Amino acid sequence: MTEGHLQTYVPLLIHMLVAMGLAGALLLASRWVGPRRPSRAKLQAYECGIPPLGDAREPFAVKFYLVAIAFILFDAETMFLFPWAYAFRDLGWFGFGAIGIFILFLAAGDIYLWKKGVFDWNR
Amino acid sequence: MVEQFTFYFFAALAVISAVLVVTVRNAVYSAVFLITTLLATAGIFLQLRAEFLFVVQIILYVGGIMVLFVFVVMLVDLDVALRQVQFNRQKWVALLVVLAVAGQLVFALALGSEALGLPAAAPESLEPNTESVGLRLFESYMLPFEIASILLLVAMIGAVLLGKRQKPPRSEA
Amino acid sequence: MTLFEAYPLLLVALVKTGILLFLALTAVAYLSWFERKVVGHIQSRLGPYRVGPHGLLQPLADGLKFLFKEGVEPQGADRLVYYLAPFLALSLALSGLAVIPFGPAEIEIFGVRTTLAVAEVELGLLFLFAITALGVYGVALAGWASNSKYALMGGLRSSAQMISYEISLTLSVIGVVLLAGSFNLREIVAAQQGYWFGAVPRWFLLPQLVGFLCYFTSAIAETNRAPFDLPEAETELVAGFHTEYSSFQFAMFFMAEYTAMVIASCLATLLFLGGWESPLPTTGAFAWTVYLPTVVLGGGGALLLVDALRHHRGFARGVLALLGALLGGAAWAVAQPMILPLVQGPFWFLTKVFLLLFVYVWVRGTLPRFRYDKLMAFGWKVLLPVATLNALVTALVVLLRESGGLAGVLR
Numbered sequence: 240m241t242e243g244h245l246q247t248y249v250p251l252l253i254h255m256l257v258a259m260g261l262a263g264a265l266l267l268a269s270r271w272v273g274p275r276r277p278s279r280a281k282l283q284a285y286e287c288g289i290p291p292l293g294d295a296r297e298p299f300a301v302k303f304y305l306v307a308i309a310f311i312l313f314d315a316e317t318m319f320l321f322p323w324a325y326a327f328r329d330l331g332w333f334g335f336g337a338i339g340i341f342i343l344f345l346a347a348g349d350i351y352l353w354k355k356g357v358f359d360w361n362r
Numbered sequence: 363m364v365e366q367f368t369f370y371f372f373a374a375l376a377v378i379s380a381v382l383v384v385t386v387r388n389a390v391y392s393a394v395f396l397i398t399t400l401l402a403t404a405g406i407f408l409q410l411r412a413e414f415l416f417v418v419q420i421i422l423y424v425g426g427i428m429v430l431f432v433f434v435v436m437l438v439d440l441d442v443a444l445r446q447v448q449f450n451r452q453k454w455v456a457l458l459v460v461l462a463v464a465g466q467l468v469f470a471l472a473l474g475s476e477a478l479g480l481p482a483a484a485p486e487s488l489e490p491n492t493e494s495v496g497l498r499l500f501e502s503y504m505l506p507f508e509i510a511s512i513l514l515l516v517a518m519i520g521a522v523l524l525g526k527r528q529k530p531p532r533s534e535a
Numbered sequence: 536m537t538l539f540e541a542y543p544l545l546l547v548a549l550v551k552t553g554i555l556l557f558l559a560l561t562a563v564a565y566l567s568w569f570e571r572k573v574v575g576h577i578q579s580r581l582g583p584y585r586v587g588p589h590g591l592l593q594p595l596a597d598g599l600k601f602l603f604k605e606g607v608e609p610q611g612a613d614r615l616v617y618y619l620a621p622f623l624a625l626s627l628a629l630s631g632l633a634v635i636p637f638g639p640a641e642i643e644i645f646g647v648r649t650t651l652a653v654a655e656v657e658l659g660l661l662f663l664f665a666i667t668a669l670g671v672y673g674v675a676l677a678g679w680a681s682n683s684k685y686a687l688m689g690g691l692r693s694s695a696q697m698i699s700y701e702i703s704l705t706l707s708v709i710g711v712v713l714l715a716g717s718f719n720l721r722e723i724v725a726a727q728q729g730y731w732f733g734a735v736p737r738w739f740l741l742p743q744l745v746g747f748l749c750y751f752t753s754a755i756a757e758t759n760r761a762p763f764d765l766p767e768a769e770t771e772l773v774a775g776f777h778t779e780y781s782s783f784q785f786a787m788f789f790m791a792e793y794t795a796m797v798i799a800s801c802l803a804t805l806l807f808l809g810g811w812e813s814p815l816p817t818t819g820a821f822a823w824t825v826y827l828p829t830v831v832l833g834g835g836g837a838l839l840l841v842d843a844l845r846h847h848r849g850f851a852r853g854v855l856a857l858l859g860a861l862l863g864g865a866a867w868a869v870a871q872p873m874i875l876p877l878v879q880g881p882f883w884f885l886t887k888v889f890l891l892l893f894v895y896v897w898v899r900g901t902l903p904r905f906r907y908d909k910l911m912a913f914g915w916k917v918l919l920p921v922a923t924l925n926a927l928v929t930a931l932v933v934l935l936r937e938s939g940g941l942a943g944v945l946r
Contacts, residue, residue, distance in 0.1 A: 248408065250548035251633050251654035257552045258629035262622045262787065269783030274605045301525050303695050306911070307430040308521040310698040312514045313919070314426040317705045318418050319499075319507070320926065321661065324712040326496030327930060328937070334500045335930055337507065342923060344511035348518040349919070355522045358915040360908030390616060390679060397672070417661040421705075425668025429698055432672070433691070436679045492658065492718065 305357045316345050368409050376402035389435040393428065400424050414492040547647045548654075552633070555653055559632055563793040564594035570896045577900035588843075588851035591858075598786070606782035609681055616680035621780065621787035624673030628794035631666040634659040635801045636721050638811045638880025651881065659720040660712070663802060664705055667757065671697045673791065674759075674776050681779035689775025692907065693759055699914040700756035700763075706922035707749035710929040711739050711806045724810030733816070738809035743929070747807040749922045751894075754799035756914065758792060761899035765907050800891035801884075808887045811880030828882040829870040836862030 323330070323338050330337075352358065379398040386392050404419040499507055568583065568590060575582025583590030608617060636652035636659075643649070656662050671694045678690015712718060715726035729737045740747055756763040765775075777788045804810060815821045839859030843852045869878045905913070 247655055247657070249544060250551070251656065253545065253548045254552045254555075254633035254653045255626070255630045257549070257556060259622075259626040261556060261629065262626040265625070265783055265787060266618060266622055269602050269604075269606055269786075272602055273782050274603075276605060277607070303433055303691055304430065305521060305525045306695050306699060307433050308525070309518065309915070310702060311422075311426045311430060312518055312521075313702045314422055314705075315510075315514060317702065317709075318422050319510070320706070320709055321712070321718075322414065322492060322496030322499055324709050324926070324930075325716070325718065326493045326500070327713055328716055328933075329493075329497060330500050332934060332938075335934055337500050337504060338930075339927070340508055341511040342927065344508075344515050346920075346923075348515040351515075352518055352522060353916065357522060357525075358912050360911050388613075390613070390676075394616070394619075394676075413658050414661075417658055417665050420665040421661075421668045425665065425671065425701075426698075429671055429675070429694065432675050432679075433694070436675065436687070436691070 302357075302360065309352055309357060312348070313345070316342075365409065369406065372402045372405035372409065375399075376406070390432070393432050393435050396431070397424055397428050400428065412491065414495050543647050547644050547649050550644055551649065551653045555632055556629060559629065559794065559797065560790070562797065563790055564598065566793050566797070566892060567597070567789070568594050569892075570899070573893070573896045574900040577897070588847050588855045591854065601783045601786040604782040606784055607779075609683060609779045611682040612779065613680045613682070616676050618784070620673050620677035620680055621784045621791075623676070624670070624791035625787040625794075627666055627669050627673065628791040628798070631663055631798045632794070634662050634720070635798070635805070636724075636810075637884055638877070639721075639724075640877045640880055642877065655721070656719075658718045660708065660718045660723070660802075660806075663798065664701075667704070667795075668701060670757075670791075670795065671701075673788070677780065677788070678776040681776075683779050686776055686778045689778065692765055693776055696763065696765060696910060696914075697757055697759070699911060700753045700918070703749055703914060703918035703922045704753035704757055706919065706926060707746045707753060708806055709922075709926035710743045710746040713926065713929050713933060714739060714742065720805050720810075724805055724812065727809040727812060730816060736809055736812060736814050738807060738812070740807045740809075743807060743925070745921065745925045746929075747803070749918055749925065750807070751803060751891075753914075753918060753922075754803065755895065755898065756910070758795040758799055760792070760796065760895060762902040762904050763910055764899075764904060765910060796892065796895055797888070800888045800895070803891055804884060804887040808891075811884040813879065813883050817879075825875060825879060826870065828878050829866045831882075832862050832869065833866035836860070836866060 319341065320338065323334055327334055376399050379395040379402065382395040383392045383399065386395065400419065400423045404416050404424070407413075407419055408416040571593075572582040572590070583593040586592045586596045608614060633653040634656045636650065636655070638651040641648050641650055674697065675690050675694040678686045678688075678694075681687070711723060715723040717723055717726070727736070727738050731737055735741070755761075759765075777785055780788065813824060815824050817824055836859045839855050839862065843855035843859060847855055868874060869882075
């Protein structure tokens, strides 16, 4: 491990550990200090004062999955755009053409999703 | 010293949580352990100075693909999942096969690691390498890169075809 | 490099982390006071004014109250994940602060020269995006673990919203990366040095105005703030993913949200507003601007002292006078020739961050909440294409300029 590497990531690691320690300490402190008087009604899930009905974890609208899939695909697109943006002065027009074709395909996909109504929540 | 310690820490974390992914019965716990595995792998990337890969691993795998997993798994009815019979009655056979394959791998590596021509890792010589990732991607691997975009397009169409095959139930969310 | 040699490094890192986290948590606490005050005045109310003068001790009272309240674990909740979610949310949000540089100066701690950032990460920008990408789990897991319908729906909704706007958030900064050619936050600021026509600062705000608007809109949605605060749409979802959270677990979600706001504003300042660069030239007729930190701190201190003596008595007068004296002392300190160059960067940086935070609050006080379908449509149909086009047009313009205009291309 090089010195620069250590210089960079050891402070980062320490910071993250301290942040986690702080969050954990706050959680524990509030559990330790706060009172604990559970009762049946208090522990019930909040449903506007009506006794809870059925299980909360039920299959949901398929929309959420479609949005998540679209997200993954466009996320992959941005991950490809980043190295291009970084090296783009060296790549020049050639790189621009390459990324243009790449984005063209994804734009076609975007238009397809759009026409199919994936982005229309109430269709 | 530090290098070896960090490597074994991340490697152990990855392996242990990977085992937990398949042994834990609660699906959300499995997802959380899979996230831990992927994060530990990202840590190994970082230790190898592949900073860009580290970021991609986190943003794409942990922050992207695992979100979809969690979406699916969140809505599983836990009681039903717990009552279901597990289909791993042949676990001893599986263990045997795994051990055999692992033995073969170790044997092959011990015998022929020279022949594989694995380059020696030289972390001191590795400069910040995001730029070379970009240059390589667009110069040497141009065609695979463009094909990736077609793959993404196909995946989009597939997702819509599968997701919108029948009229979605009118459970508004 | 052995661990022993790294020892001063560890110590310095610990000190810097301690100072940063203390300041950040104080800032987050007072951001809540600031928000309530500003929104109050926007709505012709006074906002908090009972705990201490001008309600200045309100954050302290709130914190103590959160700490001493009962933490209820709802029936059927998954205990481990129920506590994991707020822990994740807060520790991730605080981790993001580590890579933000606050100024160009270097300070000396225990004989080690060190910069005004906990960690100098080469890919700082991408690291922050990675942290943002992980943030969705705090929300999703909280919604799942609570075993409540409102919490689950709220968790699903806000995670779908967060991932949708994450795309435009990352795409909107590609233009900046194209112009600066780096993911290093310091190099991005360095690329914004200087002035056009000797007076207009060369910030990326002007060439990347579209990118900035996309970024800030996405950042508001990404941090689940009004007008995109759908997860907390109390009229339909009670309180969204944190419906079943009480006591400090609840406070931790809030602290995470405010920290995320601070980080988003810091990033906007670094990427688009020139970071710690002064908007005024510091030479010639504007040389006096180096004393602006002194003027601002001293003026604030004087105002507090006058207010204490004229409108308050007893305890409130003491608190205000103490604060005024502290500000006055700070004003004197930053005018010292040794400290003067050190505070220039942080002063301008924090001023810009403060302005952006004010815009955050202002937007919340002004705009009504979006409808969920409109929100999703806006993210995918407007922001995503605009951010992509912005990146392409930026690349086109830069390439055209570097090859000497259209004629250069055709040659």
